[in-house]
Amino acid sequence: MALHYQAVSWNRQKTxxxxxxxxxxxxxxxxxxxLQAILFPDVTAETVIIRATSTLAFLMLHxxxxxxxxxxxxxxxxxxxxxxxxxxxxxxxxxxxxxxxxLLQFHSRGNxxxxxxxxxxxxxxxxxxxxxxxxxxxxxxxxxxxxxxxxHDFWLKNLTPRLWKTLHMGVYVVYGLIVMxxxxxxxxxxxxxxxxxxxxxxVVTIVGLHLAAAFVxxxxxxxxxxxxxxxxxSVCDVxxxxxxxxxxxxxxxxxxxxxxxxxxxxAVNNQCRHQNGPLGEGKIIDGCITCPWHGYQYQPQNGQSPxxxxxxxxxxxxxxxxxxxxxxxxxxxxxxxxxxxxx
Amino acid sequence: xxTEIDFYIGWQAKAPLPFRRxxxxxxxxxxxxxxxxxxxxxxxxxxxSGGVFEYGKLTILExxxxxxxxxxxRIPVKQTVGNVPLFERILLIGYNKRGADSTLNQWEAKxxxxxxxxxxxxxxxxxxxxxxxxxxxxxNDALLRVSALKExxxxxxxxxxxQLSPSASPVNLxxxxxxxxxxDPKCMLGVMKPGEGRPHRSxxxxxxxxxxxxxxxxxxxxxxxxxxxxxxxxGQPLNASILKDVGRPVQLxxxxxxxxxxxxxxxxxxxxxxxxxxxxGSQIAMCR
Numbered sequence: 075m076a077l078h079y080q081a082v083s084w085n086r087q088k089t090x091x092x093x094x095x096x097x098x099x100x101x102x103x104x105x106x107x108x109l110q111a112i113l114f115p116d117v118t119a120e121t122v123i124i125r126a127t128s129t130l131a132f133l134m135l136h137x138x139x140x141x142x143x144x145x146x147x148x149x150x151x152x153x154x155x156x157x158x159x160x161x162x163x164x165x166x167x168x169x170x171x172x173x174x175x176x177l178l179q180f181h182s183r184g185n186x187x188x189x190x191x192x193x194x195x196x197x198x199x200x201x202x203x204x205x206x207x208x209x210x211x212x213x214x215x216x217x218x219x220x221x222x223x224x225x226h227d228f229w230l231k232n233l234t235p236r237l238w239k240t241l242h243m244g245v246y247v248v249y250g251l252i253v254m255x256x257x258x259x260x261x262x263x264x265x266x267x268x269x270x271x272x273x274x275x276x277v278v279t280i281v282g283l284h285l286a287a288a289f290v291x292x293x294x295x296x297x298x299x300x301x302x303x304x305x306x307x308s309v310c311d312v313x314x315x316x317x318x319x320x321x322x323x324x325x326x327x328x329x330x331x332x333x334x335x336x337x338x339x340x341a342v343n344n345q346c347r348h349q350n351g352p353l354g355e356g357k358i359i360d361g362c363i364t365c366p367w368h369g370y371q372y373q374p375q376n377g378q379s380p381x382x383x384x385x386x387x388x389x390x391x392x393x394x395x396x397x398x399x400x401x402x403x404x405x406x407x408x409x410x411x412x413x414x415x416x417x
Numbered sequence: 418x419x420t421e422i423d424f425y426i427g428w429q430a431k432a433p434l435p436f437r438r439x440x441x442x443x444x445x446x447x448x449x450x451x452x453x454x455x456x457x458x459x460x461x462x463x464x465x466s467g468g469v470f471e472y473g474k475l476t477i478l479e480x481x482x483x484x485x486x487x488x489x490x491r492i493p494v495k496q497t498v499g500n501v502p503l504f505e506r507i508l509l510i511g512y513n514k515r516g517a518d519s520t521l522n523q524w525e526a527k528x529x530x531x532x533x534x535x536x537x538x539x540x541x542x543x544x545x546x547x548x549x550x551x552x553x554x555x556x557n558d559a560l561l562r563v564s565a566l567k568e569x570x571x572x573x574x575x576x577x578x579x580q581l582s583p584s585a586s587p588v589n590l591x592x593x594x595x596x597x598x599x600x601d602p603k604c605m606l607g608v609m610k611p612g613e614g615r616p617h618r619s620x621x622x623x624x625x626x627x628x629x630x631x632x633x634x635x636x637x638x639x640x641x642x643x644x645x646x647x648x649x650x651x652g653q654p655l656n657a658s659i660l661k662d663v664g665r666p667v668q669l670x671x672x673x674x675x676x677x678x679x680x681x682x683x684x685x686x687x688x689x690x691x692x693x694x695x696x697x698g699s700q701i702a703m704c705r
Contacts, residue, residue: 085427085428085430086430086431087427087428087429087430087432088427094444098447098448098451101448101451101452102451102452102454102455105451105452105455105456105459106455106458106459109455109456109459109460110459113459113460114459114462114464114465116464116465116466116467116468116610117465117610118465118609118610120609121465121609121610121611125458129454129455129458133451133454137447148439149425150425150435150436150438150439150440151439151440151443152425152436153425153427153432153436153437153439153440154440154443156425156427157427179609179620180616180617180619180620180623181619181620181623183513183514184513184514184623184624184626184627185514185515185623185626185627185628186623186626191619191622191623192619195618195619195620195622195623196618196619196622196664197661198661204665206619207615208619258615259615259616260615260616262614262615262616263463263611263614263615263616263617264461264462264463265463266461266462266463268457268461269458269461272454272457272458356424357423357424359424359426364424364426366424366425368427368428369426369427369428369429
């Protein structure tokens, strides 16, 4: 959380994260380029750069896509999620090196401009196997460029979290485009079955992790809540919620997180204002609901971030009758204080 | 603020121990996986040709200019037992992805017809598998001297001198049918590695569209390749009409000629074989 925009709000964990990225990138490039020089001394420097950066970027994309479902399956991997955007921007920069070198190598200094050459050199758009694979990589890079350029919190706030998140879901389109780029491109030349096996393992891992995460996150059908005459809905017993934790409910289309703390109960919208993170999976720390994704905080009784921060989420009226919690699923405006419900 | 043992917050100075352990495991897994992957990806490559592009090094050659069907500089390389000179042809190629014709035309505009005259030219050598090309890197400035044909002199330092052969005519080898891949000789001989295959296709298209004569690369079972320059049956360039077949398996039929160390195929019969694994395996080629 920050009051003013900075290029990067550095802290110890971000620094460690970035050192780890730099270390792995350096290690990969060192091994890849070193082995190329030893095993294939005839190769040209341009080809080494193109292949080293392409394989590295593709590997990084797999890691990026694995982090999300891994954290759903085991929240202890959340530190990997915390600074993932730096991993994404690094991946974009490495992809850009691959793209620029490929464009210069294959399309520059010809009888037409580079971009015209990119789209017209292979005109057989009708056949699957002959499809101009380089154009797929070009569009993947464009999407990555938009994502990298809007990765800062400035854009997150100004585009709104919903639009920003939708835009950044483009990473799945990128993955599909790059899989086809690899399949129709270099795998038509490098025909070792190992490459096909590695690609298949990558796709299966990504798809499998997402399916597993979806399965784990799927909530069994909740019993139909009882609706009272005053618009309140009976949601659960107070003992169903651990102290300082929440239970999430989907009522009348409202995604509600109901927190229990210090003998009280409060309800707020489940989506963090920052990146739509699941507040209901967060915890009350120092009296504030703390988002598990990036640590954004809100006061449970009014949905407002503690001063001087200004983020606000919708709140819901709550009451306790005995140990039963009742919630009015009609949202109040973000930051609206609610009467405290004691149990 | 006290660190919560079961809850991670990124902006805290230190992650709780269970989270640190999980991340440590992930980092160890990456530290093992990354080198293995890098090694496997390099190791299983098909390999690269031993072609040489003497980038940054200019060589001076002297020889007879032959303009058709493709531009060559014909130079003697040695004399056989019967004192018959043996010639080698150096394919002339323009700077960047262009044929030599535009540069040769500029030379002729200044100095008149150059065909069958002795030219001293400077350029960058590209060679592989007994074939060589000279990139006219300096374009207009690549032509150093023009003289009439004459008997040979003794070779001197870095300049290959030539002896004119009265019989520069190619030898007819008859009709042939060949299967292989069309690429460009500049990349194939060493400028790019690989200089053929799917990833290189668009580059070969650019080179051939720019006037570099197309080359048919025919591989036998032992991965040895023979190279055939391709022209129309009347010796005219077929660059424009062949672009759609570049970089894919094709079968060509036509008259074959041997011009010193080069083979030239005169053909207008190009048939795409379209034998890719994807087409055969999936049968999902669309809108065929």
